[in-house]
Amino acid sequence: MNTRMNTRLAAFHVALRVAVDVALGHLTSRKRQTLVSLTGVVLGVAFFLAVSSLMRGSEKDFLQRLVDNSAHITVYDEYRQAQAQPAELRWPEAAVEVRHVKPQRETRGIRGWRERLAAVEALPDLRAAPVLVGSAVLNFAGRQQAVSLSGVVPEKMHAVSTIDAKMIAGTLDALSANPNGVILGQGLVDKFSLHLGSTINVVAGEGASRSLRLVGIFRTGNAGYDEGQAFVLLKRAQALLGRENRVNRIIVQLTDAYDAKTVAQTIEASSGYKSVSWIEASEDFISLLLVRNLIMYSVVSAILVVASFGIYNTISTIVMEKTRDIAIMKSMGFHASDIRNIFLLEGLIVGLIGSAAGMLCGWGLIEALGQVALKLPGVQELTHLPVWRGLDQFGFAMAFAMFSCVAASWLPARRAARVHPVDILRGVA
Structure with missing residues (x-):
């Protein structure tokens, strides 16, 4: 052979x-x-x-x-599908019509956000931070500018945001040292002719106003973001927006950004709140x-x-x-x-x-x-x-x-x- x-x-x-x-x-x-x-x-x-x-x-x-300029996953204070009304649950096969019912007014936000944040942080290979986002108007020397106001916890934001790397003056930690501090983009600073230490008046959507001191300046290169974003301490944002003890976002960063879709589905299934991955948000x-x-x-x-x-x-x-x-x-x-x-x-x-x-x-x-x-x-x-x-x-x-x-x-x-x-x-x- x-x-x-x-x-x-x-x-x-x-x-x-x-x-x-x-x-x-x-x-x-x-x-x-x-x-x-x-x-x-x-x-x-x-x-x-x-x-x-x-x-x-x-x-x-x-x-x-x-991926760097946005959260891998964002948990919103809303549901992907509207919750069923009690009448529909009580009589699922019936034709029900309810008139002249005024919905109760409630403060929007993620209920029990501390417990939900802890549950998210318990998942492996991720970091999370609470954020309260609302609308506000900046007033300075007779000029006004609408901005998106984000209340953050600096210690948490370090792990989930690249804003630290974008700072050209001041630091994110300056918000913890100065509760009345605000961080603005270079575009807004140039438009208002501000500098570190300048005082600017902030009027929130609910009408509350407060004078804040500029403690940091960032520049991302995105003109829309640099001219329309402001960061303050979470507690200050809650007071300005009238949402004490509430947040309406939980932002999540993963070790592997391409696991975002699977992890977002897990978070949404456990919390019930709408969780959107960067993949879903950028499908186009x-x-x-x-x-x-x-x-x-x-x-x-x-x-x-x-x-x-x-x-x-x-x-x-x-x-x-x-x-x-x-x-x-x-x-x-x-x-x-x-x-x-x-x-x-x-x-x-x-x-x-x-x-x-x-x-x-x-x-x-x-x-x-x-x-x-x-x-x-x-x-x-x-x-x-x-x-x-x-x-x-x-x-x-x-x-x-x-x-x-x-x-x-x-x-x-x-x-x-x-x-x-x-x-x-x-x-x-």
Whole structure:
């Protein structure tokens, strides 16, 4: 048994060596066409990697900015579906009409928010913080500006927000040291000509007003946020908004942001309050990125498809020129499958060499693009092009290039396998 197996292996090695020698001989006999085909594959793989790196890099940069500047999960003081009325529960099959009933006025907020916050914090791999969000108007020197007023607990916000990294003056902890402090964006500060220590009047939606001292300034680069957001201590916001001992948001940050959808469903199921993940809130952007990626891969893949036509042309020409040689090989005992495999091997060789050289060129293009720095209008610091260096895109580029090369050589290889040696040799004679 071992002798028979060794004999088969030796025969396979001999056949493979002969096929490789013949394939290389065919390719080197038409050096110019082979070089053109190789160049097409190299450029196709290189540009595929460069464009893919830019597109995926910009996608990940966008998602990172989206994730960093917003909560992974936000628990609201509302329900995803309206609660059933008592009459509907009492008489589910009846037609009930209730008129002239005035709903009771109650202070909105998450009921028992401390217990619910503790329950959320008990879940693994996350941090949570309570927030009270309301509307207010800033008054200073006769100017007014509507803002979104957020009451926060600085100790909790450190773990769930990037606002600390955006501070250009003062700190978030200054709110704890000064209960009448307020933190504003650079846009508002410039609009009102304020500076640290300035006093500004804040009027809440319920009509309550209070003079607050500016203790911090932040800048995110988002003009709408920088001109429309203010932070105060949670207790101060509760007093201004008339919602003592209430919060209407619990914001959650996860260790893995892509677990947000599953964790949000868990929180909503246990608390009953509407829990929205950043994935759910940004479905339109994510769908847009998916469409963009499909367009990108379709366009870039077309380069490799065009390159495969060069391989098809090269191998087809070799088949036409080597028809007599193919007939002689068949008369010597080569099977049709052997002939077909030789020409498929030619496409495989072009694909391997072209993919390897293309990946080297692609890596160089990616590194060069990563060094490009742009200065966007209105932005002081330089911005580098976002590139992605994931190994999966190299594997995908090589796999698609190999598939294109082998597919392009299939028809010529099939035509070569169908050559009838008797007809060819009789015609030559």
